[in-house]
Every structure is written in structure tokens, then in C-alpha cells.
Amino acid sequence: MLALILRRLALMIPVLLGLLVLVFVLTRIVPADPAAVLAGEQASPEQVAAIRATLGLDRPLHVQFVRYLVQVASGDFGTSLYTHRPVVQDLAERMPATIELALASMLLAILVGIPLGAVAAVRRNGWLDQIIRVFTIGGLAVASFWMAIMLQLVFSMQLDILPLRGRVDAGVPAPPFLTGLYVIDYLLAGNLALARHALWHLVLPSVTLALPATATIARFTRSSVIETLQKDFVAWERAVGYPRRVMLWKYVLRNSLSATVTQVGLLFGLFLSGSIVVEAVFGWPGLGDYLFSAITTADYQPVMATTLAIGVIYAVVNIMVDLVQARIDPRVAEQR
Amino acid sequence: MRRRDLLRYSATAGALGALAPIGMPGFAVRDAQAQGAGAAALRWGGNLSRTLDPHTVYDVPSAFTRVNLYDCLYEYAGNPPEPKPLLATETRSSADGKTHDFTIRAGVKFHDGSELTAEDVVYSFRRMLALPQGVGPAFRPFMKAEGVTATGRHSVRMELQFPYAPFFACLPMVAIMNKRLMEANTVNNDWAAAWVAGNDAGSGPYKVVPGSFRPLDSLDMEAVDGYWRGWPHSRPIRQVLCRPVRDDATRLLAVEKGDIDSTHSYIRPDQHERVRRAPGLRLVEEPQLRTYLLRVHNGRDPMNNLDFRKALSYAFPYELFIQRVLRGTAVRSPGPLPVSLWGHPRDLQGYKHDLDAARRHLDAARRAGANVTREITFTALVGFDETEQAAQLLQSELRKIGVTMRIAKAVWANAVQMTQREETSPDIWSHWGSTYYIDPDNWVGQFYSKAALGTQRGSSWYRDDETDGMLAAARATLDRAERQRLYEAASRRLVDQAVDVWIYNGMAYRAVRERVKGYRPGAVGDGLDLRELWLEG
Amino acid sequence: MAEAPVLAVRNLRKHFVQRKGFPNPVTVTVRAVDDISFAIRPGEAFGLVGESGCGKSTAARALLRLIEPDAGSVTYRGEDVLAARGGALKLLRRKLQIVFQDPYSSLNPRRTIAQTLVEPMQVHGLARGADALARARALLDEVGLPAAALDRYPHEFSGGQRQRIGIARALAVEPELIIADEPVSALDVSIQAQVLMLLKDLQARRHLAFLFVSHDLGVVRWFCQRVAVMYLGRIVEEGPVEDVLHEPLHPYARVLRDASPVPDPALRAALPRIEGEIPSAANPPAGCHFHPRCPRALPACRESFPATTEPAPGRRVACHLYPAEDRASVR
Numbered sequence A: 001m002l003a004l005i006l007r008r009l010a011l012m013i014p015v016l017l018g019l020l021v022l023v024f025v026l027t028r029i030v031p032a033d034p035a036a037v038l039a040g041e042q043a044s045p046e047q048v049a050a051i052r053a054t055l056g057l058d059r060p061l062h063v064q065f066v067r068y069l070v071q072v073a074s075g076d077f078g079t080s081l082y083t084h085r086p087v088v089q090d091l092a093e094r095m096p097a098t099i100e101l102a103l104a105s106m107l108l109a110i111l112v113g114i115p116l117g118a119v120a121a122v123r124r125n126g127w128l129d130q131i132i133r134v135f136t137i138g139g140l141a142v143a144s145f146w147m148a149i150m151l152q153l154v155f156s157m158q159l160d161i162l163p164l165r166g167r168v169d170a171g172v173p174a175p176p177f178l179t180g181l182y183v184i185d186y187l188l189a190g191n192l193a194l195a196r197h198a199l200w201h202l203v204l205p206s207v208t209l210a211l212p213a214t215a216t217i218a219r220f221t222r223s224s225v226i227e228t229l230q231k232d233f234v235a236w237e238r239a240v241g242y243p244r245r246v247m248l249w250k251y252v253l254r255n256s257l258s259a260t261v262t263q264v265g266l267l268f269g270l271f272l273s274g275s276i277v278v279e280a281v282f283g284w285p286g287l288g289d290y291l292f293s294a295i296t297t298a299d300y301q302p303v304m305a306t307t308l309a310i311g312v313i314y315a316v317v318n319i320m321v322d323l324v325q326a327r328i329d330p331r332v333a334e335q336r
Numbered sequence B: 001m002r003r004r005d006l007l008r009y010s011a012t013a014g015a016l017g018a019l020a021p022i023g024m025p026g027f028a029v030r031d032a033q034a035q036g037a038g039a040a041a042l043r044w045g046g047n048l049s050r051t052l053d054p055h056t057v058y059d060v061p062s063a064f065t066r067v068n069l070y071d072c073l074y075e076y077a078g079n080p081p082e083p084k085p086l087l088a089t090e091t092r093s094s095a096d097g098k099t100h101d102f103t104i105r106a107g108v109k110f111h112d113g114s115e116l117t118a119e120d121v122v123y124s125f126r127r128m129l130a131l132p133q134g135v136g137p138a139f140r141p142f143m144k145a146e147g148v149t150a151t152g153r154h155s156v157r158m159e160l161q162f163p164y165a166p167f168f169a170c171l172p173m174v175a176i177m178n179k180r181l182m183e184a185n186t187v188n189n190d191w192a193a194a195w196v197a198g199n200d201a202g203s204g205p206y207k208v209v210p211g212s213f214r215p216l217d218s219l220d221m222e223a224v225d226g227y228w229r230g231w232p233h234s235r236p237i238r239q240v241l242c243r244p245v246r247d248d249a250t251r252l253l254a255v256e257k258g259d260i261d262s263t264h265s266y267i268r269p270d271q272h273e274r275v276r277r278a279p280g281l282r283l284v285e286e287p288q289l290r291t292y293l294l295r296v297h298n299g300r301d302p303m304n305n306l307d308f309r310k311a312l313s314y315a316f317p318y319e320l321f322i323q324r325v326l327r328g329t330a331v332r333s334p335g336p337l338p339v340s341l342w343g344h345p346r347d348l349q350g351y352k353h354d355l356d357a358a359r360r361h362l363d364a365a366r367r368a369g370a371n372v373t374r375e376i377t378f379t380a381l382v383g384f385d386e387t388e389q390a391a392q393l394l395q396s397e398l399r400k401i402g403v404t405m406r407i408a409k410a411v412w413a414n415a416v417q418m419t420q421r422e423e424t425s426p427d428i429w430s431h432w433g434s435t436y437y438i439d440p441d442n443w444v445g446q447f448y449s450k451a452a453l454g455t456q457r458g459s460s461w462y463r464d465d466e467t468d469g470m471l472a473a474a475r476a477t478l479d480r481a482e483r484q485r486l487y488e489a490a491s492r493r494l495v496d497q498a499v500d501v502w503i504y505n506g507m508a509y510r511a512v513r514e515r516v517k518g519y520r521p522g523a524v525g526d527g528l529d530l531r532e533l534w535l536e537g
Numbered sequence C: 001m002a003e004a005p006v007l008a009v010r011n012l013r014k015h016f017v018q019r020k021g022f023p024n025p026v027t028v029t030v031r032a033v034d035d036i037s038f039a040i041r042p043g044e045a046f047g048l049v050g051e052s053g054c055g056k057s058t059a060a061r062a063l064l065r066l067i068e069p070d071a072g073s074v075t076y077r078g079e080d081v082l083a084a085r086g087g088a089l090k091l092l093r094r095k096l097q098i099v100f101q102d103p104y105s106s107l108n109p110r111r112t113i114a115q116t117l118v119e120p121m122q123v124h125g126l127a128r129g130a131d132a133l134a135r136a137r138a139l140l141d142e143v144g145l146p147a148a149a150l151d152r153y154p155h156e157f158s159g160g161q162r163q164r165i166g167i168a169r170a171l172a173v174e175p176e177l178i179i180a181d182e183p184v185s186a187l188d189v190s191i192q193a194q195v196l197m198l199l200k201d202l203q204a205r206r207h208l209a210f211l212f213v214s215h216d217l218g219v220v221r222w223f224c225q226r227v228a229v230m231y232l233g234r235i236v237e238e239g240p241v242e243d244v245l246h247e248p249l250h251p252y253a254r255v256l257r258d259a260s261p262v263p264d265p266a267l268r269a270a271l272p273r274i275e276g277e278i279p280s281a282a283n284p285p286a287g288c289h290f291h292p293r294c295p296r297a298l299p300a301c302r303e304s305f306p307a308t309t310e311p312a313p314g315r316r317v318a319c320h321l322y323p324a325e326d327r328a329s330v331r
């Protein structure tokens, strides 16, 4: 197992390098001059040129890239031109917020999506299946910003049972940093009330983010459960008189989850990209928000580092998915 | 600092834990607000800048922290705002307008308790001049670091390279920083830029709660006891929690719900009615000096033809744009200067929407050999719908007189890049003339001097010796009447030459909760004086 | 007959009703199994043959209630299988076991061989713990697999080995009758004979009755004592295997026989090829389903489906060539 993890981690390096090259090229071919934006409207052309030189932007592209690689290899992800803070520090503050949101959404999507898909498969073509089908088609079709606003209007404005935005209310102090996930950190600090407070803040954004993923997972689960149900061993287990419930949830579902689990890994990418919209609407101080403002001001170092961070999260999650896969499917474990 | 955080945390958490009934989220939320923040805290929802460094950014949100965390030698006061002494108690200027001696107020304390002296002023100006971005570029053309010297514990001399009349209007841009504190936090000659980006080194009425600043996201400030200017209200706001809202829809919901006490100042015209009707909310109108104009490339055929430019000026449907697109939230500005500012000729008529006149001038341009059949391009800014709407209106009017215009789109950073060279600069694009310093030079001088060529300010590619001379003369003399005459003459000349298409002077709109009293918009950006506010109930 | 049948199937019917098409769905009824009857005696291997799609698997599954039949009756030693529930049904399912055609779909990929073999014993309260494991080991030995197989997963075995595991699994609950649904047709030809040998061996050793489903007459001739020939959901002829193959009564049985001349199952490879299109079970021809392909079709064949007659003792056929009264017309 360790060898598997190490091998996958090693494979990550060329992938991330490729990602870096791609983002590097993309940020540089966009005809936006970070020096001019940084200098501001009052600056003269000479002042802009001076800034360009100090940033090394006047060097040939490959020189800039090699420099950047050397810098990254030494653990330095640069400094934001605007916050003047090491990008690593900004990321350290924001990454946990995004991860917390993505994890909550993933959990939600799995906990809701798999049972929905399984029920739909068992009640195939019944009215329950039809309802679930409407839900899954709707879940994929609805734009997440619209969904977000609807949820806010209903649960925050009308019913006033869930907070509108943010990770905590203004004036509520952040928990002492342990995992960076507020709900968990408050719990570890022994404060149940604030853990719940943070959890309630998590509800609307994670529901919004989870909706399309829930629909996808439900669809995948449905079709693979149907496929499994048609397998002879299911017929046999039934014939031999295994209890129906045990069979369905223990054997059939477990045999059907391979495709779903793979899907979860891919869906994590959806969470990360979807978080840009969701974080903006719910004032969630995560990477999406940060990346967005860095891109609009051509602040290269944060753009590169954030992309890299997102790439790492994505890759790590997919490695974890593979490990889970290996646990639930002996065939996969064997192949590695 | 870590310990203090923890204490604060556990006190709040304890209070919350005692009060929150199990399983009722709604109550938990309200308790958190009541207990955690204290009802006496102002929850400011205006935008936050990416840095608290008052020298390296100069934009609308940064004015909020600059004005309230720091003091400057001068501030803007009155309506329309004029530069008035603040930390300076006395100013003497030499006859040639190059040397200025300031007496600095004694007894002003920084937040760490040390006294503000001439050394701090000198340090602050030298720092501002040394840093390549933000405020510095406005000063560097006329001022060198060696030109700023302390002549006593409370007196400073500033020598300019040449006489520069907007100098005083520029002084409110420069926050005075605590030299001792800054030097203690300087790493690798960075002028403490890394440190001060998240902390304050000021003497202003509020100070930063350590560790509370997260760029663009949150900042907590506390009132400074014994602030030298005093507190105009008996129960001023002791605690300010800045919690900007990024999303348009959420922002309105947040202020309606009372999560925040105010929004930023860009409430869209289509949302005004909703804010006015919402209980507990009011819509504050903040007059702006900001102008909006179409920049026309005067150096390129056919826009290098005066008649063609006049045709453009007559073709734009000003009233329609202001009434329909802006829903009447702006006033027509017929010339390059804000209409309420001195230097703008009160009788200036400018251009009206008149397609017959436009046709006449187009014919004249055609006769003079201008290539009027060429398709021209309007570069609209991505993310600024107004620029696209202006482009569409102009496009449909031009079509009526037989001029074809294409609409392209660019992000701001891209547009800035394009304007750096005459060949790549757009045929037409549009931007706002924001207030950096309140002086006619900020608009007319910055946009139409030859020195502006190669930046987005000079993107009209306008080269006129006579105008350039007038603008230079207006900078060189401290005689206010003479300057006014020069700016009025320059304005008329620019309008006669139809250099650009000037459209309007904006109004900013902010939703503010009723419980916030004493609210008065700041002169520049979000630079309101928080001391004047109090909360009711 | 001498001995009471262990399993008797009477007028078993299974129709699949499907709605197909959009936006105007049409209801299609597939008469997969249409009133079939047969009986199996203790220790007897009874063959069910017919071309692919004629309803053999459906019949096998329906009588085990893996799919619920629409009509008919199934009795196991006089007990009504279709009406049984609870403990009685559980016992019936122990006594009637099935070996599937596809060894890749018949074993749960997430269970080790030990689990696969032990769990049914536990479900039926036959053995548990070490005892069950010992039995499992013995079962593996019986089907010719090493005890080391216990801790492995199905994907580690070849198709033939899996089929052996499937057989061991069926034996785990000590059945009396095994329904083998084309147990070797998915295997390599070289493996087929070994598995057939094993089955034959077990039948003898454990005195098992078999319902042996196959499309291969050669295999049936070698394995079974009696055989029923199915065509489009119906049994067209039934009798002792030697008689039916030596002298088929029904024209379809004859065609089937003539198309499979090689008696040695180990050499059998190709499926029987029969002239003419195989009609669909969804839309069978009126009258005798076989008449469009029948070399000896009579006008009556177009009109009505022939009744089943017994032209000779122990032999039954459904064909207009053999009217009920006229036994003399046997050639």
C-alpha cells in the first residue's frame, strides 16, 4: 500500500509540472501587463518599465520560467504584489476554507447521492425512481448561483434559520488553528456551540455546491446498481435466501460503488471549480475568491501558487479515492 | 498575541455556549451577534483593499483605512472639497512655488503612544517616493526624496523640482507613518511593506485589532482613546468590523438582514427602489467628482479628423444613456472636468445628441478625405457593463449615419496594455476619471498633457502645444484665479476640438442601515470619517 | 411411473411485457416460456435443449422463482414451490440449487472463496465457524481445487476454476437437484469436458438429480437420461435421450439432431445451424411456431398449435403429424 502511495505521489510531479507550464504560459500570453496595473493610473511609462524590470518581467519567457521553478523548488511561492504577504501565508489562510467546503459538499453528495441512486435502482421505473430522476436532471441543470440565491432567500431571509454568508458571524473569533476546518477546530477546542455555529454556516454553501455532484453520483449509482442487480450472483444470493436488506446494502451496493467512487474523485474537481461561484455568493473566504481577485489584477505569483495548490488538492484527493477503491474492490488492489 | 486571541476567543465562546439553546441554529446565530460582536460594533460592508499599506495602493476602498487609521498633513474638507491643513498647523510657500515649509502639530500620538514628529513626516514622504506603486507615481515627477527634510522637531521643508500647484491637493494622499515602528519592522530594505500590509503604524482615530486583517475579506478596528481631534459624538463607535460582501445579490440580502450596516457605494440603479423600500434601510447618495468619458484615438484616421470627431460627439445619445442605462443617477458633464469643480466653465454647452449635425460633420470629414468608411472599433471593458451599453448605444446611432463600428472586449489589464503604444491603442474605449487628488489637474492635466502619452490617461493620443502650454502654466502658478482661467480656457479648447466624448459625472449609492447615524460620505473614495458616526438603539 | 418425480413442472408460463418506443410506446409481449410441463425423477439428469433465446434460462429461473412465473405449478416432492414462503421456501431453495452459465457474473467479486462457500451454510444453519471452513475445504477438494483457494477472490481464478467454485457453492447446502444452466458453454472447449466430467462424477457420487440446460445435443446425449426439446417457449418433444436423438419425432428435433452430428462433447464447437430465420419470441408465427421453417408443414400447422400426444410410451411430442388417435403413423 505504501509503495502504491509513493508511486502515485511520484507520478504527481510530472503532472503538476505540466500544470505549472500551462498556467505559466497562459498567464504570460494574456496581453495584460501586471506592471502597468500595479503601477496604477498615475504612473508614467518609465515608472511602469522600472517596475517591469524589478519584477523580472522584461526577461525572456523561458528565463522567467526557470527562475520561477528554482524559486518554487526552494519552497518559495513568491509574494503577492498587492498584499505584500508571502503567497504561502495567504494560501494557508484560505485553503482550509475551501477544503472544508469541498469536503462537506463531498460528504453531503455521497451521503445523499448513493442512497438516492440505490433506491432509484431498486424501485426502477417506479414513481420513486421518476421523482429521483427529476431531481437528478434538475440538479445538473440548475445554475449554482441561482440555487445559492434561492437557498439564501428561503432559509436565511424568509425562515431565518440559517446564516446568509461567511464562515462565522462578524465578531465571532476564529478557532485556534489546528486543522483549519472551523467545525473541527471548534470541536477540538471543546466548544460545541461554536462548532454548531460554524456548521450552520456550512449548510447553504455546501448544499449549493453538492447539488450537481449529488445528482451525478445518484445517476452513476443507479446505473451501476442496476447492472449489479442483473448479475447472477445476486440472483443466487437471493435464491439461497440471504436477507434482502443485507444483500442490497452490503453486497449489491458495495459491488456497485467502484464507478461511483471513481466519479467522486473527478467530482472533486467540480467542487473546486464550483467553489469560485459559491464562495463569492456566500462570502466564503477560500481559494476561489483569492484566485479570482489575483487573476483580475494579473498578480502572477498567487495565480500560479493557487493553481498549483488546487492541482495538489485534486491529485491528493484522487490518490485517496484510489486507496478507497482498493479497499472496497479486491480487483483494484490486485492490479496495483 | 496568540494568548490574547485565545482569551478573546474563550470569553466569547463561553458566553455563547452558555446562551445557545441546543439545536436552534437561529438562536445560536443571533446570540453570536449579540454577544460576540456587541451590538455597539459597526459592521462595515464596504470593500476592503488587499493591503492596509496606505502608500502602495490608492483606490476607493483603501481610502477607508487610510483616513481612519492614519492622519495626513492635509485633509479634504468642505463641499466641493478643498485641501485643508490637518497635521500641518502652518504652511509657508516661497514666491517661486518650489519651497514649502510646514509646521507639524505638537502632541499628536501614534497608536503605540510615541509622539508624531517631523522625522515621521520625512520618513513617510521618502517611503512613499521610494515605492514604485500607489501614491508615489503622483509625486515623483516633481519631487525627490532629498527634497524632504526636517528643519526642526516639528517643522518640515519640502522642495519641489519645479513649481507644482496641485501639490497641496496631493498632500491628503500621503499617510504619516510611525518611523520608529516601521524601521523596527523593516526586512531586507522593504520599507516594512510586508509588515504594514497587515498592521497599522498610524495616529488616526482607529487602530487595527492585531491579526484581524485578511486581505479583501475582514478587518477589525478599535477606537483610539484620547485621539487628538476628539470625538464629536458622545457615544462614538468603539468597534468597527469590516466584512465586505463580494456578491451583488448577497450584499443586498446581508444589509437587509442586518448582517452588515452598510454596503459598498456601487448599488446599481435597478436596485435603488428595493433599498429605498426595505425597512430599516436607507439609500445614501454620494456625489462623485468621478467622470465617465469615451477616449477617442486622435492620432488615427478617421478620428484624426476634427469633423469626424464632432460627428462622434453629436452621435452619442447622452440623455438616453443617463436616463435609461443609469436611470438618472448621474449629471451630464459636457467637458473634461467634473461640473462641480472649479475650472469647469459654468456656461460650457458641449455637445448634444443631434444626428443631423453628426451627418453634416461626417460629410465634411468625407470631403476632407477622412476614411469614414473604415470600420472603427470600440473596446469595452469586461466586467463593466456600462462600457458595453455605451458602446451599443453609440453603435446603433452611428449606424444611422452610415458609420460602422465593431464592439470588442478587453479586461482592464489588457486595455491598459493596449494603450501603452499608439499603434495598439483602441480607436475608442471608455473609462472613468477617478479622483486621486481634488484639483482640475487630476482630470484635464493628467489626461491631455503630452506627458500622459503612453499611459491609459493619454490614450486620446492628443498632441496640442497650446493646450499643453496652458496645462503646464496652470501647474506652475499658485495663483488660484489664474489657474481657474487657464483650466476654463483649456476645457473650452478641448471641447471645441472634440478630443473625447465626455458623458457624465456620477453619483455613488450606498445602502446604509437606519441605525447608523451621522453618516457623511468621504471626499475621496470610501474615505468617510468614522468618528462622526454613532449607532442608535 | 416407477418412482415419484422429485420435481414436476406443469404449464409453467413466463411472459415479459415491455413498453418500447417514444413518444408512442408500444406494448410488446415476449412469450419466453409458454405453458411447459416436464418432470424429473430422483437421480435423473434431465436435459432441456433448444436454440439460444428459446426460453431455457427463463424456464430454469422461473421454476426456482428467481423470477416469478406468471402461471403454472412447480412441485418439489409434492410440495408447491410457487406457493411456499418463509421457512418452507428457504428449505426448498436449499434443495434446489443452480449453477449458472457465466462464471464471471455468478460469483460475488468482493467475497473470498471461503466467504462464498461458508455463508450459504450459515444462512441455512448447516455449519458455522471452523466446522464450516472444514466443509468448505472438503467441497473444494471435491470439485478439484486446492484448499489455498479459500482466501482468494474470484478474479484470481480462470473461468473453469470459477465454474468449479460455483458448483462447490451449489453443493455447500446439500441440494437434491441441481439446475445447471448451460454450465460449460462459456468455457474454453478444452475445459468443457473436465467440468462435464466433474458434474457427471458428482451426480453419481451424490445421487443428484439434474435439470441440464443446453443448446448442445451432443452434450445432452452424453450427460442426460431424458431430454425435452424447446422451441420458442414451448416444449415440442420429450423422451429418453437415446430415442429422441436416434429417432426424433418432431421435425424440429430432427433438424436439431442433424445439425449436430459429432457425438463426442469434447469435439463439439459450433452451435447447430438451422435453415431459415429464427422467428422472434415476441412475435411468434401463428399456429405451430415452427411451421415457416418446417420441411413437412401441413395446412393445419398454420392454423393451430398442436396438442401434445404420446405416440410411443415415454415419448411425447407436439406436432400435427402425430394426431392423438393415430399412433400408427409413427414411422
Ligand SMILES: Nc1ncnc2c1ncn2[C@@H]1O[C@H](COP(=O)(O)OP(=O)(O)O)[C@@H](O)[C@H]1O
Binding pocket: C016, C018, C030, C031, C032, C050, C051, C052, C053, C054, C055, C056, C057, C058, C059, C281, C282
Ligand atoms: N428480463 C427479461 N425481459 C424481457 N425479455 C426477456 C428477459 N429475459 C429474457 N427475455 C427474452 O425471453 C426470451 C428467452 O430468453 P432466455 O430464457 O434467456 O433464452 P435462452 O436461455 O434459451 O437463450 C428471449 O427472447 C429473451 O430476449
Ligand SMILES: [Mg+2]
Binding pocket: C053, C056, C057, C058, C182
Ligand atoms: Mg440461456
